[in-house]
Amino acid sequence: MAKRGDGQKGKQARRGPVKRPARRSGTVAIIGRPNVGKSTLLNAALEQPLAIVSPVPQTTREALLGVVHHGDAEIALLDTPGFHRPKTELGRMMNVAAREAARSADVIVFMTDVPQRLATKGTANTGEPPPPARVHPGDRTLLADLKGGAPVVLVLNKIDRFRDKAEMLPLLDMLGKEHDFAAIVPISARRADGVTRVMDEVSKLLPEGTWRFEADEVTDKPTRFFAAEYVREQILQATEAEVPHAAAVVIDHYLEPAGGGAVAGAGAGKKPVVRIDATIHVERPGQKKILIGHGGEMLKRIGTEARRRIEELIGQQINLKLWVRVTPDWRQSIPALTELGFAKAGEDEGEAVIEAELPELAAETTEEEQS
Template sequence: MKPPAEQRSNRSGTAAIVGRANVGKSTLLNTALRERLAIVTPTPQTTRDRILGVLRHGDAQIALLDTPGLHRPRSRLGRRMNTMARDAAREADVLVFVTAIPKNVSSDLAPAGRDVEILQQVDPESRAILVINKIDLLGKNRSLLLPLIEQFSKLRSFSAIVPISALRDDGVNLLLDEIASLLPERGPAYEEDFLTDRPVRFFASEYVREQVILATKQEIPHHVAVTIERFEEGVHVTHIDATVRCAREGQRKIIIGKGGERLKGIGVAARQRIESLVGRQVHLSLWVTIDQGWPESAHALDSLGYVSVSGDDEAVS
């Protein structure tokens, strides 16, 4: 029998989703929110900002923070991304450390070297949950999970260890139960229907960048930034003009494609994504320009919004 509403605990707080690149952090955020809010691609270092998503789980309000994958930075942008993730981990009530099963599992599994490094860097006193994502890749090798869990348990203590498949929505509800149970008892910090703190124009630029990453491969995604030049909400249609910034003429040609076909595809897919977020018709116009050196320019990064809270811009990790 459930206790009466006034006796039920009311928990709320933040949970930072942290881990190396490409382990499925943004997929986890989206699955938990039941909304394709964050961008997801097979290319590592897709997420460049913290993305907040607030959800209700039972009597708890969970503010999930998706973060950029921790990696060896090769640019000022990379250093800022790492700082953003570390700041989020430090400030959150709960640390959700995500690792993932690699593709083509055949023999024993062990924590990746980068996992070990990251775990050494986070506060050993923090409340941490270990999430082992992509368990769908285990197939018939599920018995490999237990030894992997044992090895992770030797690295630090975890309040809970939850194997999941964020892609298949397997185990995510259990994970939310664990997060909720670790949050402090206090009233909700956000209004009931609050989803995120970023404006639609931020997600518009993200959805264009997502389609550029999906349509191009290799190095190009790391050299691309998207800025919104116009965002006008008309009576029936929202008009958005966006500029895709890349580093070289060769990249510009690839993004535009033969006869502009690739850019057209990018525009159509991004527009559909924005329309489903805002629930109204969108007219999206795209331009591609060459803007060399922006990942190293503090001024460019500031104006693109890639700002680290602690300002730890120069720190090399």
């Protein structure tokens, strides 16, 4: 029997090949109610603000893939629309898109958050006990649907709302009784606190397999998708009430200089400019008036901020032109949703599934304003 130190003096014992850990690869769907921080988690994991975020519920309308290479694992993170009680055809499509992402995932990250009412408000000084913890009814319903499927990692977000982290333990205990979770991870996605541990936990659960993406690939979406999203992001931040929900953005033209060279007629050393024309669709003339603003000021501000955001993503100068068009009740109309890029990808128990493809050219506009 060979033992440590066997062999001739002055010669190293022969060693077998070093076994490297097997690579893992798979899809991880981030699901949960609206505004629990799913998009913020995706951005924190990617270490870049790829997905748009806002305080407006149902900001995410389509599943967005972000690729994270974490150790020996390739994690295809899917940010999904928040499950909600839909009031429109668009809302119903969003729920189906989220459900389909969960069904096809290798691992599910179920995300919830610390309710604002549980946040510490001077209890250290007053001596008042925090209100009793309870599981959100929407969380309970969603978790019941996940039984018997892919392994689930529970992520409790917004723990920075607690001054004393011990106060979150009752809520974690109650959530842990709702499902047989593979892991439970409290985080603050906004502060990127605990995000690495989430990646550690999901990596262990992924199947072994070859990587599908290059090391520098971040997403499978085209740039024109993000151009539309970043215009909509500025609408979400600049407007309120019904306007953010009633706005959809379609890229009519996305023109890059041929070969990435200088633009014809440009001076020496001038960088090529990408031309983007986009139409913002709203449902009512009053919403159009709000978006344009007095003397076009609102539309100009939206365009300026969106242009900066897109330029940061692509690293090129862009020329962004915006129009506003009234498309009555587009959120309730299947033909209008199809024209705006929310096409039916198939049928699932009578429900339509969102597809992210944007049309190459928008339909000719009849009611427009340009900025």
